[in-house]
Amino acid sequence: MPTYYIETYGCWLNKADSALIEEDLGKMGYVKVDDPVKADLIVINTCAVREDSEARELKAIERYYRLGKRLMVAGCLTKARPSEIVKIAPNVQLLTPNAVENAARVLQGGEEPSERTMARIPQFNGIGHIYVVPIQVGCLGNCTYCVVKYTRGGMGWVRSADLGMVKEYVAKAVARGAREIYLTGQEVSAYGKDKGYDLVDLLESILKGVDGRYLIRLGMLEPLELERIIHRLIDVIKSDWRVYRFFHIPVQSGSNRVLRLMRRKYDVDLFKWEVNLIRRSFPTTFIATDIIVGHPGESEEDFEESVRLVKDLSIDKVHVARYSPRPFTEAAYMRQIPDQVKKQRSSTLSKVALEVAYSRNLQYVGGVYEGIVSSVGFRGKGLMVRLMDYRPVVVEKGFLGSFTKVKVTDATPINLVGEVLE
Incomplete structure (x- = not known):
């Protein structure tokens, strides 16, 4: 079965767009891999909001193009810098933000739609919470x-x-x-x-x-x-x-x-x-x-x-x-x-x-609060609980997706530190 690797830059909307692309690839029989070297198709979903992000993305496009794989570049950079992308990756396939609802059609050689209608959103894939x-x-x-x-x-x-x-x-x-x-x-x-x-x-x-x-x-x-x-x-x-x-x-x-x-x-x-x-x-x-x-x-x-x-x-x-x-x-x-x-x-x-x-x-130190174990902690250390106001608390243990009660024991400018009570 054909394989694909996808890399997403930018906002949560871009991440949702990547989910739509992955849905279409799944329907086409593609299987996701975590190593671009093992992929038949590499997809890079880009952001154009800031110049430093653009520079990183163009370097990534050049790096992956050298692997000799089929390459698709999606996202905002395809509208902001199409000539730059094609210059460093001449055979690249572009997928603009308007086309993510129809990624399968574009992948198969069809024309892109003129605008996005929001008639389709990605379904929950059951992975994570x-x-x-x-x-x-x-x-x-x-x-x-x-x-x-x-x-x-x-x-x-x-x-x-x-x-x-x-x-x-x-x-x-x-x-x-x-x-x-x-x-x-x-x-x-x-x-x-x-x-x-x-x-x-x-x-x-x-x-x-x-x-x-x-x-x-x-x-x-x-x-x-x-x-x-x-x-x-x-x-x-x-x-x-x-x-x-x-x-x-x-x-x-x-x-x-x-x-x-x-x-x-x-x-x-x-x-x-x-x-x-x-x-x-x-x-x-x-x-x-x-x-x-x-x-x-x-x-x-x-x-x-x-x-x-x-x-x-x-x-x-x-x-x-x-x-x-x-x-x-x-x-x-x-x-x-x-x-x-x-x-x-x-x-x-x-x-x-x-x-x-x-x-x-x-102001939160010493208090007991409810929240949900939302993700792995910063730089892979511990887990992160989000309180009911979305404030992050780093804890040592817990189960992703579970509601919990934590006591806050310390604070940094970035997050709180706490321990799970139940």
Whole structure:
């Protein structure tokens, strides 16, 4: 039987796309292997969000091409850098993000579809206990720095998976042993805009219609779209323990002037209001955000506003991204900030973010909390329990996918440390 090896870069949506590709390969008779040398087909699913990721992926493509195997490159890089890919791997087969629903057809020589419809999502394969569900693609924004609006689509439109289909697939997954359900997409808070319903409707449908012990993790919630649904969303989460008290709300900058340069659709005050409302609504919660440093036009004063925002709101986790020019984007043609300045700002904000995270984590030491054994620990050490607010606790023992009770004994800026009580 033919064999394949797959390597995935980037976000949870990319991981869900890889699951679709693997489904099609399985239907075609392919068997998965863990060693690319033993594979007849190598698939690399790429990300184009950051320049450093792009460089690693292009090196991987070149390395695997030299093995002389059939090579397919999927994902955002196929739209952002197709000529670069073909240059280093002339016989490569490209699979754009629009085509993952029809990977089998493309593999067999058929034409790619013009757009993605979200008429198909991957089914739970019964391996492990985490089920990643892509519920939408597209974005209602048009940010100056973003390449994803070109590679995946967006700029004012959304394509959502059918609510009934998502509920049905989640029910089947839970029945087969799934215990964590990750609802993912480009802009999860915009789910259903094309269907006449929204994310809260989907959440209510799953919670009311799917019995069992499981936890739902919501993907990225854009501030302006979150504002539409935040009160209803909080009410639903309050009423059912099976939703992580975890909110990933990307602010991107603490400066309103930079937000306007980025063409974001909200101001800093809205973000502050949402964070404070969530914190007042739940005894424990985990707030994550994204901040880009060094976007063209960002002054030192603008940067300091981002630092103050992290401190003032005590953000639990900050994904600090050093701005890098992306193809086809407006920001790439603006006057750029020197790399050394970007590096310094990135280092400063990262240090502050870790200090704030450590302070937040220290508040949990000595407490006893419930959670689920979610994954192997950092760097393969121990296991990681996710508390009900998704905060990670590293423990020495446990069973993956099992609900448990832990006592927190220590803290670091990255995670808590604890012991399993039951």
